[in-house]
Structure formats: C-alpha cells, structure tokens
Amino acid sequence: MSARLIFDRTASGASLLLRCHRPIAQRGRPVPPSPLRPSGSARCASASRSSSSESTTDEEAGTADVVLVGAGWWSQGWHLPHLHRNERVRISAIVDSAPHPKSSLNPHLEPLEALAERYSCPVFHSVLDLLRDPIGQSMDGAIVCTPHSTHFDIGKDLIAEGKRRYEEAKAEGAECKPMNVMMEKPMTTNVREARELHDLLTKRRDARASDGAESCTIGIGGGMGCFLINHSANYRPQARAARSLVRSGKIGTVRHVSAFFASPLSWIFDDPSNAG
Numbered sequence: 122m123s124a125r126l127i128f129d130r131t132a133s134g135a136s137l138l139l140r141c142h143r144p145i146a147q148r149g150r151p152v153p154p155s156p157l158r159p160s161g162s163a164r165c166a167s168a169s170r171s172s173s174s175e176s177t178t179d180e181e182a183g184t185a186d187v188v189l190v191g192a193g194w195w196s197q198g199w200h201l202p203h204l205h206r207n208e209r210v211r212i213s214a215i216v217d218s219a220p221h222p223k224s225s226l227n228p229h230l231e232p233l234e235a236l237a238e239r240y241s242c243p244v245f246h247s248v249l250d251l252l253r254d255p256i257g258q259s260m261d262g263a264i265v266c267t268p269h270s271t272h273f274d275i276g277k278d279l280i281a282e283g284k285r286r287y288e289e290a291k292a293e294g295a296e297c298k299p300m301n302v303m304m305e306k307p308m309t310t311n312v313r314e315a316r317e318l319h320d321l322l323t324k325r326r327d328a329r330a331s332d333g334a335e336s337c338t339i340g341i342g343g344g345m346g347c348f349l350i351n352h353s354a355n356y357r358p359q360a361r362a363a364r365s366l367v368r369s370g371k372i373g374t375v376r377h378v379s380a381f382f383a384s385p386l387s388w389i390f391d392d393p394s395n396a397g
Contacts, residue, residue, distance in 0.1 A: 299346030
C-alpha cells in the first residue's frame with residue numbers, strides 16, 4: 122500500500138509527513154545536520170541496481186520514500202535534517218547537478234558524497250537520471266529545492282512521471298502509486314511557465330475523470346498525488362487568524378486587499394542565475 126503524504130509546514134520550513142503520523146514540530150532556527158541514525162555505505166547512483174530490494178518489514182510499510190531535488194543551503198540547513206528526524210520518512214535519494222554545491226549564504230556546504238554517507242542514500246546528477254532508476258520510479262514524493270529558473274523543467278519531468286505511472290497502471294489494471302511533489306517558491310520565474318504546469322496538472326485530472334473516476338482533484342497522474350508550492354507563511358498564526366476572520370463574515374465582503382512585505386532579499390531576485 123502506498124504511503125499517503127501531507128506537508129507539515131513549520132516556522133523553519135516544510136517536511137513531508139505521513140498522514141497517519143503525528144507531526145514532529147521543527148521550529149526555530151535551523152541546526153546543522155547530525156547523524157541521528159546509523160549511516161551505512163552510500164550506494165553509487167551510477168551503478169546498476171536491481172529493482173528488487175530488501176523485503177519491506179512491517180515497520181517500514183508506512184514509511185514514505187522521499188527524494189530531495191537540490192542540495193543547496195536551504196536543503197542542507199532545513200529539509201534534509203527535518204526529513205532525517207522524521208521516523209516515518211526515508212530519504213531515498215538526493216539529486217544535484219553539482220558534485221559540491223556552493224552558496225554565498227553558507228560557505229560550508231557538504232559535497233554530495235558526504236551527504237550520501239550521512240543520509241545513507243544514493244545521489245543522482247539529474248532528475249532524468251533519477252527517473253530512469255527504480256528508485257525514482259517508486260518514490261512516494263519529491264521536494265524541489267533548486268534555483269528558481271530550473272523549477273519549470275523539473276516540474277514537467279515529475280508530472281510526466283506521474284502520467285507514466287497512471288497510464289501504466291491503467292493498462293495493467295493495477296493500482297497506481299501516487300506521485301507527490303512539493304516545490305519551493307516561486308513556482309516558476311514567469312507566469313507563462315506557471316500556467317503551463319497548471320494546465321498539465323488539469324489535463325491529468327480531466328483524463329482520470331474521463332476514465333470514470335468518481336471524484337478528481339487537480340493532481341499528478343490523473344488526480345492522484347499532489348503538487349504543492351511551499352508558501353509556508355500561509356500557515357503562520359497571523360495568516361490563519363486573517364483567514365478565519367474573513368470566513369466568519371464579521372468584516373463583511375472583502376473587495377480589496379492591500380499587502381506589504383519588507384525583507385532585504387532583493388539580491389536573490391537580481392541574481393542572473395535565477396533569471397527565467
């Protein structure tokens with residue numbers, strides 16, 4: 122049975138959690154990753170592997186296999202440590218095109234080889250390489266944490282994987298394993314690309330509806346799985362309070378909202394590598 126995933130948004134980021142598992146809050150400032158679990162030998166992604174792995178134990182049956190795409194400062198400071206601490210998540214692979222990620226925000230990032238050893242998982246140097254491997258074809262979900270300009274192409278590849286799973290399962294009369302994606306904001310670097318990703322997801326929903334599914338929502342693989350953008354500020358207390366106030370009707374019908382956000386982050390958006 123496939124693990125069903127939700128995202129627990131916290132003050133310090135977002136981590137994939139199983140719906141049946143009580144969220145482990147990870148609040149406050151990020152802490153350096155630590156080997157909280159025994160670290161085995163890292164498997165080499167370039168080596169051929171059989172799709173038949175060790176038999177799944179009862180304890181592992183409810184564990185989500187999550188792939189992290191992008192191993193930069195945000196992933197190493199937030200996502201990897203949080204996922205590693207979650208007993209119901211297994212980091213099944215790390216993907217990054219650079220053998221040793223660099224960042225002006227953290228000059229002490231670890232190379233992929235060290236991350237593979239620390240988190241006992243293989244590394245891949247592209248999403249396409251991942252999707253050619255049984256690990257990518259069987260993962261429960263992926264977190265996309267790469268430079269903004271790469272989100273569009275990576276999103277298309279992961280949506281295509283969901284489509285492949287759905288159509289293959291339909292042809293075989295088998296149950297489809299959902300493909301779940303959480304993408305860091307911004308979704309894309311221009312509106313056209315965002316609309317195209319949305320249209321791809323909508324087409325999958327409509328395809329499943331035409332197959333006679335009773336209920337379909339926009340999702341990967343014909344309405345199965347989820348595609349989320351990590352706007353974690355939406356889940357802060359003040360945002361929840363505003364939503365509750367609007368829904369209550371106490372302030373009448375909202376016709377216009379003026380919002381202002383101040384943060385010294387303009388240099389991120391001026392970075393040529395993030396141009397789209």
